[in-house]
Amino acid sequence: MERLLQARGWLAALLGGALTLMITGGIMALPGQLFNVPSLKDDIRSGPDVSVAVVKVQLEDEGMSRVTRKDYRPSTSLRQFLSRQGAASSPEFDQRLQSVGAVNLERLTLRVVFTGHRNQTVNIVNIEPEIVERGAPWSGTLFSVPSQAGSPTMNMMFDLDRPRPVARKARFDEEEGRITPGGPFFGERTITLKDTGQQVVMVRTVTARHYVAFRLKATYMLGNRTRSVTIDDHGKPFQVTATSGRSDRLEDVKYRRVFALEGNFSLCQIVPVTTSACEYQGS
Template sequence: MVDRRRLRMRTAFPRTRPVSRPAEPEQRHGLAAWVRSTKVWVGTVVVAVLATLVTNGLLTVPGQLFNSEDAKDRLRQGPDFSVTVDFVHLDDEGRSGVTKDEFRPSAAQESLLARQGSAGTAAYTRLLHSIGAAGLDTLTLRVTLTGHRNQQIDIKDLQPLIVTRTAPLTGTLLCAPSQGDLSTMNMLIDMDRQFPVAHDVKFGGGPGAEGGASVEMGPPFFARRTVTLRDNEQQVLLIRAVTQRHYVAFRLEASYMLGSHEKKTVIDDHGKPFQVTALLSATGKASSYRSVYRLQQDFSMRRIDPHGGGLC
């Protein structure tokens, strides 16, 4: 007979078998392990180097491809630089002028001219300008330049643009000759030359020299230099135009660099050209002026006979 109690115990507690564990992979040793670790180290270094290059590239590329100062200048309104022109009479050139047509003064203008010391006043200078009188033999301009850009402006040339060149004017001569010595200026332009160019100024002779002191042409002004302007910086140029044979009306054209851009602008007398004329007697002309005002000992300006000779 089968022992039922032992059978029940075998059924309730079945006999277990030992579980076999999977075999652990063998660890790599020797050359294979060294190669694997070296690959990991090299990969880490390469990734770090690439990250550095990418980061630096992102920071520096805009500076190489995008000029921030140029962009700022494109947004700024107005001219690259402003120009103010003043007519000045230096000690060596007097305050003489000649009109195209005969000057017929009003009562107020006649009174101004006849006033003692009138030739040395600002009112007389304004009168010359208001009646359109050209400078006699010389014209001196004080040109003040003011920069208005973030980038530096380099003015590399100042070229006269001839509007008219004819025989000297024959209207009214207002003669107030020089009473002083030589004055300092930056540029000298001979308007009798076919292609006038701005030159340096050389002062020859002297008070004790034979013939007295003189102003002479030096080398071309812009041959060895430029005039630079930074933002809000000012430069002042004293420019003298001279003629001994002609009447010349002209403007000045400034050529300059703004960053890498070459540009030009024109300088004139509020839309009108500048004017300078030679004295008639210096050109050997037989014709005389229509009327003449000459400086008196009390520095007033009185009308004289235009055919009397010794006009100025």
């Protein structure tokens, strides 16, 4: 009889312990059932939901032609640099021309790196240009460094000549030998960011008619909340200009001053004509 009572006591203790564990576990799990814990954590988390790093890149199909808004007469130092062999292939080339206000001709490519900083998943649902200025193509000084052709990998493309440019899938047209816009980029997809996760997007912007200054606006969802982040060129808008005077002949484009690429990758002024000898003879 005593052994039976002991066995019953042990069984009751076991059942009591199991019941305690079940109740404790239920209580511990209760907040997760009643509240969105990741959302609560994000509400008290400092810093941005998403950080963005952007770099202007030069791909092989773009060339490195640059244009100034008004006639720019290079300083003696810049002229000496441009006349050096290999000047156009030097990293200093772009830095020098940016410093005098020259912008990309017809195409601008951006490498945009998004990083998530939230417990909840960040879903980027749209990226669109915000046009700051759109006007006639710049017709000041052209530094002509044409494309060497190629078929680079690209994700996204914007035609800035459209009234409201839409993010399109970028595809390489083998017949035309260039990047062309495809279907809507966000038609069937989003860009998803986990906490500390990154996504890289290569963005190509093009114009054949205008000078355009713009920023990019990325719209994203954090839970059920819609937010946005602005992407620009270190506080300034990005800039790109179409060719002034549509022509396949360099001699026929409409610029106040033109520097043409030489066979040794230097640049020589051909408009207005100077007394210095240039290898460039035209076609």
